[in-house]
Amino acid sequence: MTRIVIMGGGPAGYEAALVAAQHGADVTIVERDGLGGACVLYDCVPSKTFIASSGALAKLHDLAELGINTDLADTGIDLPTVHGRVKGLALAQSADIRARVQREGVRVVIGTARFCDDEPGLATHKVAVTRSDGESETLPADVVLIATGATPRVLPGAVPDGERILDWRQLYDLAELPEHLAVIGSGVTGAEFASAYTEMGVKVTVVSSRDRVLPHEDADAAAVLEEVFSQRGTEVVKHARADRVERTEKGVEVHLADGRVIEASHALMTVGSIPNTADIGLERVGIEPGPGGFITVDRVSRTSVPGIYAAGDCSGVLMLASVASMQGRIAMWHALGEGVAPIKLKTVAANVFTHPEIATVGISQQAIDSGEVPARTIMLPLATNARAKMEGLRRGFVKLFCRPATGVVVGGVVVAPTASELILPIALAVQNQLTVDHLALTFSVYPSLSGSITEAGRQLMRHDDLD
Ligand SMILES: Cc1cc2nc3c(=O)[nH]c(=O)nc-3n(C[C@H](O)[C@H](O)[C@H](O)COP(=O)(O)OP(=O)(O)OC[C@H]3O[C@@H](n4cnc5c(N)ncnc54)[C@H](O)[C@@H]3O)c2cc1C
Numbered sequence: 001m002t003r004i005v006i007m008g009g010g011p012a013g014y015e016a017a018l019v020a021a022q023h024g025a026d027v028t029i030v031e032r033d034g035l036g037g038a039c040v041l042y043d044c045v046p047s048k049t050f051i052a053s054s055g056a057l058a059k060l061h062d063l064a065e066l067g068i069n070t071d072l073a074d075t076g077i078d079l080p081t082v083h084g085r086v087k088g089l090a091l092a093q094s095a096d097i098r099a100r101v102q103r104e105g106v107r108v109v110i111g112t113a114r115f116c117d118d119e120p121g122l123a124t125h126k127v128a129v130t131r132s133d134g135e136s137e138t139l140p141a142d143v144v145l146i147a148t149g150a151t152p153r154v155l156p157g158a159v160p161d162g163e164r165i166l167d168w169r170q171l172y173d174l175a176e177l178p179e180h181l182a183v184i185g186s187g188v189t190g191a192e193f194a195s196a197y198t199e200m201g202v203k204v205t206v207v208s209s210r211d212r213v214l215p216h217e218d219a220d221a222a223a224v225l226e227e228v229f230s231q232r233g234t235e236v237v238k239h240a241r242a243d244r245v246e247r248t249e250k251g252v253e254v255h256l257a258d259g260r261v262i263e264a265s266h267a268l269m270t271v272g273s274i275p276n277t278a279d280i281g282l283e284r285v286g287i288e289p290g291p292g293g294f295i296t297v298d299r300v301s302r303t304s305v306p307g308i309y310a311a312g313d314c315s316g317v318l319m320l321a322s323v324a325s326m327q328g329r330i331a332m333w334h335a336l337g338e339g340v341a342p343i344k345l346k347t348v349a350a351n352v353f354t355h356p357e358i359a360t361v362g363i364s365q366q367a368i369d370s371g372e373v374p375a376r377t378i379m380l381p382l383a384t385n386a387r388a389k390m391e392g393l394r395r396g397f398v399k400l401f402c403r404p405a406t407g408v409v410v411g412g413v414v415v416a417p418t419a420s421e422l423i424l425p426i427a428l429a430v431q432n433q434l435t436v437d438h439l440a441l442t443f444s445v446y447p448s449l450s451g452s453i454t455e456a457g458r459q460l461m462r463h464d465d466l467d
């Protein structure tokens with residue numbers, strides 16, 4: 001029986017464990033904190049639960065237009081309940097995952113793992129575990145999966161103190177909503193929290209090192225978000241690199257590299273993550289971490305050392321739970337000799353949970369505009385969609401990209417309140433190389449927002465006739 005040890009019990013680790021157990025391997029997961037990993041306990045799941053509350057409040061703002069009277073002055077946030085729900089749900093989800101993997105016969109050890117091979121180059125490996133009960137053990141392994149995830153990056157001049165200078169994992173311990181929150185960093189994490197706190201009525205200032213929020217996302221989508229921010233009074237300070245954050249009597253001062261100073265009550269640091277690869281004994285097996293400490297892997301999650309795979313945030317491939325899970329599963333299929341297709345990153349669907357949401361799949365507009373990928377494109381504003389009008393939605397759009405000659409769908413963007421759900425037909429088309437004709441000839445419900453996706457297909461199909 002193949003002995004598999006998995007370091008880390010996040011999506012990469014636990015999904016891998018489920019696959020390995022299904023294929024009859026002897027599987028042990030070593031996890032420091034709890035099953036589900038940082039994804040479930042501190043990052044993805046808590047933030048999306050928090051956003052469920054801010055999103056509910058956001059909907060109230062739009063009710064007046066639909067003829068519903070609500071007294072917004074009377075509407076409030078019960079922060080302890082919101083935070084209690086966030087933490088409770090995370091723990092419950094973690095317990096569910098633990099029960100599931102144990103049901104499948106996986107051994108779960110709560111503790112910290114590191115390699116302890118006697119020398120690099122051996123055919124099998126050893127993992128030393130310091131368990132949470134203080135005991136130690138050594139696990140022999142034919143295959144090891146490194147799935148240790150990542151941790152918030154700390155700027156030396158802005159070390160989180162859990163009171164005024166916070167990382168995103170500390171937010172749910174605040175007793176009250178911040179009076180004025182400075183969000184440092186305008187990537188996906190920064191944008192999501194800026195949006196959530198804005199909807200909760202907090203004054204928010206976003207410090208963006210670039211000329212816009214969400215520098216890695218679709219520029220038109222980022223522009224919609226900036227418009228919403230501006231309408232809600234949220235300021236985006238651009239070309240602004242935070243040098244340090246100092247505590248003052250009343251709150252914090254964010255000192256920018258160009259000398260500007262932003263005053264706020266609290267600072268939320270969202271300046272990225274670093275992989276948890278420093279203390280896991282990589283030198284004992286001869287793995288040299290790549291740039292930024294990430295472990296280099298190929299498309300079936302192999303590292304440079306036979307028998308050792310890596311998956312998820314520690315590999316830095318695409319820091320998404322869905323990608324981590326797929327990398328983990330692929331690693332196990334490969335290790336156990338199953339037929340396996342290398343991961344296809346061009347088909348990954350992702351969503352930014354702002355208000356409105358921004359969902360993307362496949363080739364980006366930027367790759368098309370730069371000439372890297374030839375494609376025909378269409379952008380339909382939601383304002384032209386009957387259902388959107390009925391719902392009072394003015395902002396947002398659907399974009400669809402296809403190959404110039406064949407009409408095969410290669411990507412798309414949806415900006416809408418439920419973009420995370422609406423992106424699926426486009427993702428399905430990209431994954432299965434469907435054409436705009438397939439979308440165009442599919443019945444969508446009338447009236448529906450998804451009608452804009454079939455309409456986008458039809459508009460690109462018309463162009464086909466001119467080719
Ligand atoms: C605020 C935020 C929101 C996010 N929202 C989303 C989202 O909506 N959708 C999405 O797809 N992605 C989201 N992500 C990204 C997603 O959380 C990560 O991509 C995902 O957690 C990666 O999973 P993983 O298994 O690689 O690592 P993790 O979830 O980080 O799990 C790794 C685990 O390994 C443990 N570990 C580390 N070292 C050791 C060791 N030596 N021994 C034992 N255990 C160890 C860690 O304690 C951790 O629990 C979000 C990220 C952030 C920061």
Ligand SMILES: NC(=O)c1ccc[n+]([C@@H]2O[C@H](COP(=O)([O-])OP(=O)(O)OC[C@H]3O[C@@H](n4cnc5c(N)ncnc54)[C@H](O)[C@@H]3O)[C@@H](O)[C@H]2O)c1
Pocket residue numbers: 155184185186187188189190192207208209210215240241242243270271272273318319320350351352353
């Ligand atoms: N909904 C989701 O799926 C979701 C949510 C959150 C995060 N994630 C994933 O996690 C990964 C990390 O995202 P992230 O937003 O945490 O990190 P990031 O690295 O993408 O963004 C951090 C931003 O902070 C900026 N920055 C760095 N130092 C700065 C400074 N001193 N002053 C001002 N700005 C500074 C960087 O230029 C960058 O734009 C991404 O791959 C993302 O997709 C996904």
